[in-house]
Amino acid sequence: xxxxxxxxxxxxxxxxxxxxxxxxxxxxxxxxxxxxxxxxxxxxxxxxxxxxxxxxxxxxxxxxxxxxxxxxxxxxxxxxxxxxxxxxxxxxxxxxxxxxxxxxxxxxxxxxxxxxxxxxxxxxxxxxxxxxxxxxxxxxxxxxxxxxxxxxxxxxxxxxxxxxxxxxxxxxxxxxxxxxxxxxxxxxx
Amino acid sequence: xxxxxxxxxxxxxxxxxxxxxxxxxxxxxxxxxxxxxxxxxxxxxxxxxxxxxxxxxxxxxxxxxxxxxxxxxxxxxxxxxxxxxxxxxxxxxxxxxxxxxx
Numbered sequence: 001x002x003x004x005x006x007x008x009x010x011x012x013x014x015x016x017x018x019x020x021x022x023x024x025x026x027x028x029x030x031x032x033x034x035x036x037x038x039x040x041x042x043x044x045x046x047x048x049x050x051x052x053x054x055x056x057x058x059x060x061x062x063x064x065x066x067x068x069x070x071x072x073x074x075x076x077x078x079x080x081x082x083x084x085x086x087x088x089x090x091x092x093x094x095x096x097x098x099x100x101x102x103x104x105x106x107x108x109x110x111x112x113x114x115x116x117x118x119x120x121x122x123x124x125x126x127x128x129x130x131x132x133x134x135x136x137x138x139x140x141x142x143x144x145x146x147x148x149x150x151x152x153x154x155x156x157x158x159x160x161x162x163x164x165x166x167x168x169x170x171x172x173x174x175x176x177x178x179x180x181x182x183x184x185x186x187x188x189x
Numbered sequence: 190x191x192x193x194x195x196x197x198x199x200x201x202x203x204x205x206x207x208x209x210x211x212x213x214x215x216x217x218x219x220x221x222x223x224x225x226x227x228x229x230x231x232x233x234x235x236x237x238x239x240x241x242x243x244x245x246x247x248x249x250x251x252x253x254x255x256x257x258x259x260x261x262x263x264x265x266x267x268x269x270x271x272x273x274x275x276x277x278x279x280x281x282x283x284x285x286x287x288x289x290x291x
Contacts, residue, residue: 026216031208054219
């Protein structure tokens with residue numbers, strides 16, 4: 001039985017009243033969720049937001065569409081919570097200085113360009129460019145490219161058409177390329 | 190491959206971070222914060238009290254005999270309404286208890 005099938009089985013158990021089955025789902029997916037959140041909000045807040053993600057998912061479990069993978073649904077919930085969290089942080093309600101902990105934050109793309117273009121430097125340049133995106137664009141990039149969610153799945157979770165998603169992804173790649181100072185060869189999705 | 194080509198590659202295929210190891214504390218904290226999900230009672234339990242009320246009302250209000258329905262008089266109808274109301278009032282707490290145990 002694959003992970004997706006196990007997820008569907010465990011979700012069904014939780015919906016039937018077996019709350020303990022949810023611990024299995026949390027165990028199975030917490031690593032990826034924490035990793036994703038570290039990218040979006042930094043390590044300091046990732047664990048707390050991961051907890052919130054699983055709580056939010058639990059309360060909304062009857063709205064989960066088992067046609068799509070459970071992990072992708074969790075990642076989208078985590079992304080939305082991260083966007084809200086970053087908005088609150090920008091409003092100054094959270095402690096200052098946390099932004100510095102974000103991956104890529106603090107790295108100056110121009111300075112990085114001046115350094116030798118080793119692999120680590122190139123990755124740092126990309127991280128800096130992604131970190132400069134707004135919350136929605138950043139979440140879309142992480143979900144589509146780093147977490148490799150299927151376009152149809154993403155379009156479903158965002159409540160938009162596949163074509164609308166394609167346009168957003170296209171603009172996002174163009175924006176990143178411009179920030180990195182490169183031309184981009186077109187590709188689908 | 191020059192650095193621009195590599196950057197193009199990285200945009201479409203950024204390296205994924207290693208997932209941190211499973212943290213049982215996180216799972217425990219999530220489970221401790223869960224509120225019980227409202228689970229719909231099975232149809233068999235949802236409908237039992239409705240059936241019971243209807244049966245009780247029918248048994249009390251309908252006189253015996255072949256043409257029982259035809260002999261329902263105004264008094265019988267009044268009695269029927271009173272018994273139905275009383276049965277409903279009595280059944281509500283039992284229904285609430287059944288839901289809370291579900």
